[in-house]
Amino acid sequence: MVVAVHRLQESAKLPSSSAYLGEEPNMSIILVADIGGTNGRFGLVNACTHGKGYNAEKQISLASGDYPTLADMIRDYVKQADVPMPKFACLAIAGPIQDGHVKVTNLNWEFSISKLRDELNMQALDVINDYSALAYAAPHLQANDKKTLYSKDANPYAPIGVMGPGTGFGAALLAPVSNGWKIIPTEGGHCSFAPTTDTEIAILQEMRKQHDHVSIEHLLSGQGLVSIYRSIAVIEGAEAEDLSPADVSARGMKHQDPLCEQALQSFCNILGSVAGDKALSWGAMGGIYLGGGIVPKIADYLPQTDFIKRYLNKGIMRGYVEDIPVHMVTNDKAALIGSAAWLVDTTQALQS
Template sequence: MSIILVADIGGTNGRFGLVNACSHNKGYNAEQQISLPSANYETLADMIRDYVKQAGVAMPKFACLAIAGPIQDGHVKVTNLNWEFSISRLRDELNMQALDVINDFSALAYAVPHLQKGDTASLYCTDANPYAPIGVMGPGTGFGAALLAPISTGWKIIPTEGGHCSFAPTTDTEIGILQQMRKHHPHVSIEHMLSGQGLVSIYKSLAALKGVDAEDLSPADVSERGIKHKEALCEEAVQTFCAILGSVAGDKALSWGAMGGIYLGGGIVPKIAHYLPQTDFIKRYLNKGVMRGYVEDIPVRMVTNDKAALIGAAAWLVDTTQALQS
């Protein structure tokens, strides 16, 4: 029995688990799950060793790590952390037989075909084309995006840095927010708007546009006050955030031809899902002019299983590692 160490490494936390490589029929469920604060470790190797120690197991020979950040030519730079490393050197340092690193939203995308009933919830219901590409995206510490394309042998992940595409305002208020944010960022990206810090930036920009003082609030503060109707400015910020999210989801659906559906993940959407029907999320998702009919045929679902990236990491390694396919 081959055991795979899987991890979902973000700017805030790293979630680890162990998966039996033969458990694909059971959805690659991870056991021995432990979450560790990323900032407490100087290197990823230190973090992995601490997980193995806390789990009370020997270092596995196989691992797949889902990481927030770009991966180029075997070199990884972790977004929002001062971690850079070579995949091959990390594998050798940990004395593993096989270690791979994939983008966190690539892992989430690869998990989609393996998700069980109850792992997702519908946000916009229509029939998906089972033979078409699937788009996965969502806000958290940053904004991740990946595409899952059907091929003859299964699925192929197309990782992207779609969160760094330019933000395109739709309303006069959003134009004003963009102008405020350009004072701080020469290039205002989707991630500058659709992330935890992006929600705070929207709140502060709205305050500046209205000529009022903004409080020093965390993303959770803005979200909680807005959703519970405790403060009008926070609620407008959350409403704006959700509307922009709808626009971006529709843009990705169009540009990717994601007739297999759009899946929203990340740390923020599940926390505001019950509030989305009170916003312009769906209105803006469908507001694509002459291509409205095209987007109307693309369903939107939310990934509710917060361990989905671990499932995707395990599935990816099994599908790409010959030693695990016997």
């Protein structure tokens, strides 16, 4: 069982901190971070001004692979930001969290939350799944933090679904409860891939040669785009080049390579189908939000694909999905917003 959130603290109360962000004294500073297999994004949030939004100051992105441990990465951020080590932190992590232990997907990092808290001399440390943080950010996103791909009026009292391709494929649900929102983490990226077209059936057959179980993540991720490209090359009897995900997407968007463009078209179409499937499965009448590092980079190309057509193509349930809007998260620091909102809201709940 994957646990979305783990809190370790010595006290539920946020203490006053020194005014090292140039604001008024007696404020509470939260270190927030979004730690993925490729990058770690950090920032500092003033919890006392959350009514004005959760935008983090002193934002810095660091390459995850440059550090042997997460503690080393956090220390380097604090050094570069030129601030004391905050006493409170909420970290969004790409990986499972269970019994106070974290394993970061796509990195050789495993750590105990309690030991990390003590090592950094923090008073409270929350760790949540990265897509849980992104989901919690959804209600707090401003107009310039997102772009609408399919416009409908969302039901403000209904669940919100968040998903997206990046290094892997993340997915989480945000459900309304009496006192706010509840995160429901999922491992939806590891559900079985369901092909819709003859080409996708052929891609599945080709990918089954490498995987006993072909998941959504095997196609909807950076490496998944490359796998689609290579599979199509085999299907077409062509020679695949040694291309990166960025190569495939760039060539496809510029119409420079038919195989790359076919791969990118398939990627976008499959993403549309998966988004529609999740909308149905989750009852996400509050909207579908697409996150991850890939979608914003291909946003201008999406209208040239069957993304929306495939999103709506749900047979007798088409009318149901037609009422669910789709947004793309354009703020790549959105998980920082969610992390800060989570820590503030849960701390307030503990104090009440």
